[in-house]
Amino acid sequence: MMLMKLLLPLMSIVLIRGVHGQMVQMDSSKSGFVGSQVELRCQFVNSNPPVKISQVTWQKLVNGTKQNVAIANPALGVSVLSPFRERVRFKNPAIRQRTPSLEDTTIVFNKLKLSDESTYICEYTTFPAGNRESMVNLTVYARPMIQMSLSTPSIVAGTKDLKMTVATCVSANGKPPSVITWETDLDGESNTQEIRNPDGTITVRSDYLVVPSREIHQQLLTCVSTYKDEQYTDSVTLNIQYEPEVIIEGFDGNWYLNRENVQLTCLADANPAISLFQWRYLNGTMPSTVELRDDVMIFKGPVTYDIAGTYVCDASNSIGTGSASVEVIVTEFPSNPHGVSQEPQQAFAIIGGAVVCGTVLLAAITLLVVFLYRRRCMFKGDYSTKKQILGNGYSKAGSVPSHPSLPHSLPFSEDSDEEKKLELYRGCSILGRSVGELHDCSDSRMKAYHMGLIEDHEKCGHSEQTYIYDYGSEVEVSVDMIPQMDGSVISKEEWYV
Known part of the structure; x- marks a missing residue:
C-alpha cells in the first residue's frame, strides 16, 4: 500500500511531461497575391516516447464555424475536399505512402483567390494524448489595374475661368487601395474617391481639374499610383481645342513710293488647324495690285499711295474665327535712305565711339609723357627774382x-x-x-x-x-x-x- 502511494506521483509526472512535450508548429500569418502560390506550414513535435498520430485535419474558419479542407489518415489515405480539390495539396510526398509519415503536413495553395483569405487550423488527433492544434492567418492581396485617360478626346477652351476635368486616373480592384498623386506643371487640382467592390477590393478614382486654355495645350500630365512599396505611372498629353489667335506680319513702317516686293502675311495659332483665310480692305475696294494667296497678300509692282489703308485678316477653324488688322502707311521717301538697318547703324556707332575714346586716351598719355620729359629737362631749385x-x-x-x-x-x-x-x-x-x-x-x-x-x-x-x-x-x-x-x-x- 505504501509502495502504491509512492508510484502514483511518479506516473503522474511522466504522463504530464509526455503531454506537454507534444506541440503543433505553424506560422502566425502568411500572405500572397491573387493568382500566386502560398504554403501553410504545419509540423508536429512528438514526445518521447512518441504518441500515435491517428489523423491530421486542415480546416478553414468561416464565420465562427470550421470547414474541412484536407484530411490525412494513415489507414484511409489523403482526401482534399471541394472546393479546394483542384488547388490544394500536401507538400510532403511521404504522406501518400502506405506507411505515411504525418509529422509534416504542410499544404500548398495554388492560384490564390480573394475568397481564400481566412484563418486556417491544423489539428492533430493522437492516442492516448488527444487532440493538438494551431492556426495561421492567410491574407490575400490584389494588385490594382492602373488606367489613365483624358476626360474627352478633345477639350474645348472656354471663355470663362471655370475648371473642368481634363484627365482621369483609375486604380481598379486593388487590395489594399492605392494612393494616387499627380505630377505636372499645371495650376490645377485633383478630386479623389474610393469605391469598395463586393469581392473586397477597392477602386480609387482621381480626376484632375484645370481651366482649359491655349496655354495648357500639349502639356504633359502624369498620374502616379503607389501600391504598397510599388509605384506605377501613366501619362497623357492634353489636347485643348481653341479658336484662332491672329497676327499680321510684313509691314515694317517703311513702305515708300516705288518700293518693290512688299507683302502681308496672316499668322494664326489655332487647334484644330485653320480651314479658311479671308482678307478685307476697310478703305473701300481692294487695290487692283493686290494678289491673294490664302494667308499671304502680295502687292504687285512698285508701292503707290493707292495701297495705303487698313487691312484685316480673318482666320477660321471649327471652334471659331479670329481677326487681326494692320494700317499700311505709304511715305514719299524711305525712313532709312541708305538701306542700312538700325542694328548695323548701332554697331557702327558703338565702334566709332570706341575708336574716339581710344584716340583721346592715347593723346592724353602722349601729352603726359611729353610733359614729364620736358619737366625733367627744366631747371631745378628756387626760381628767385x-x-x-x-x-x-x-x-x-x-x-x-x-x-x-x-x-x-x-x-x-x-x-x-x-x-x-x-x-x-x-x-x-x-x-x-x-x-x-x-x-x-x-x-x-x-x-x-x-x-x-x-x-x-x-x-x-x-x-x-x-x-x-x-x-x-x-x-x-x-x-x-x-x-x-x-x-x-x-x-x-x-x-x-
Whole structure:
C-alpha cells in the first residue's frame, strides 16, 4: 500500500511531461497575391516516447464555424475536399505512402483567390494524448489595374475661368487601395474617391481639374499610383481645342513710293488647324495690285499711295474665327535712305565711339609723357627774382665786399660745358681791381656766359636750364633772366624790388 502511494506521483509526472512535450508548429500569418502560390506550414513535435498520430485535419474558419479542407489518415489515405480539390495539396510526398509519415503536413495553395483569405487550423488527433492544434492567418492581396485617360478626346477652351476635368486616373480592384498623386506643371487640382467592390477590393478614382486654355495645350500630365512599396505611372498629353489667335506680319513702317516686293502675311495659332483665310480692305475696294494667296497678300509692282489703308485678316477653324488688322502707311521717301538697318547703324556707332575714346586716351598719355620729359629737362631749385653772380649786388657804391674766391673744382656732370664757362669768371678777379674794371669784366664775361646758355638751350630743346655752383648757394641762370650792371640777373617774369 505504501509502495502504491509512492508510484502514483511518479506516473503522474511522466504522463504530464509526455503531454506537454507534444506541440503543433505553424506560422502566425502568411500572405500572397491573387493568382500566386502560398504554403501553410504545419509540423508536429512528438514526445518521447512518441504518441500515435491517428489523423491530421486542415480546416478553414468561416464565420465562427470550421470547414474541412484536407484530411490525412494513415489507414484511409489523403482526401482534399471541394472546393479546394483542384488547388490544394500536401507538400510532403511521404504522406501518400502506405506507411505515411504525418509529422509534416504542410499544404500548398495554388492560384490564390480573394475568397481564400481566412484563418486556417491544423489539428492533430493522437492516442492516448488527444487532440493538438494551431492556426495561421492567410491574407490575400490584389494588385490594382492602373488606367489613365483624358476626360474627352478633345477639350474645348472656354471663355470663362471655370475648371473642368481634363484627365482621369483609375486604380481598379486593388487590395489594399492605392494612393494616387499627380505630377505636372499645371495650376490645377485633383478630386479623389474610393469605391469598395463586393469581392473586397477597392477602386480609387482621381480626376484632375484645370481651366482649359491655349496655354495648357500639349502639356504633359502624369498620374502616379503607389501600391504598397510599388509605384506605377501613366501619362497623357492634353489636347485643348481653341479658336484662332491672329497676327499680321510684313509691314515694317517703311513702305515708300516705288518700293518693290512688299507683302502681308496672316499668322494664326489655332487647334484644330485653320480651314479658311479671308482678307478685307476697310478703305473701300481692294487695290487692283493686290494678289491673294490664302494667308499671304502680295502687292504687285512698285508701292503707290493707292495701297495705303487698313487691312484685316480673318482666320477660321471649327471652334471659331479670329481677326487681326494692320494700317499700311505709304511715305514719299524711305525712313532709312541708305538701306542700312538700325542694328548695323548701332554697331557702327558703338565702334566709332570706341575708336574716339581710344584716340583721346592715347593723346592724353602722349601729352603726359611729353610733359614729364620736358619737366625733367627744366631747371631745378628756387626760381628767385634776383641772383648774384660776380659779387654782392646790394653792396654800397665805392666799396668792394670781400668774398671768398671761387673754387677751382665744382661738381659738374660729364660732358658739361659749365666748367668752361666758369673759367671765364675766374679770369676776372674781384680783388685788387676797381669797381669800373669789375663791371667791364663782368659785362664781357656775362655776354660770353649768356651765349653759352643759348647754345645749351638749343641742345636741350627746352626753354630753361639750371646750373649749380658751390658758391654758398645755388646760382641760377636762364635765358629768361636779364644780366644787371651790378653782376646779378633778374627774371623777366618777376618784379624786381
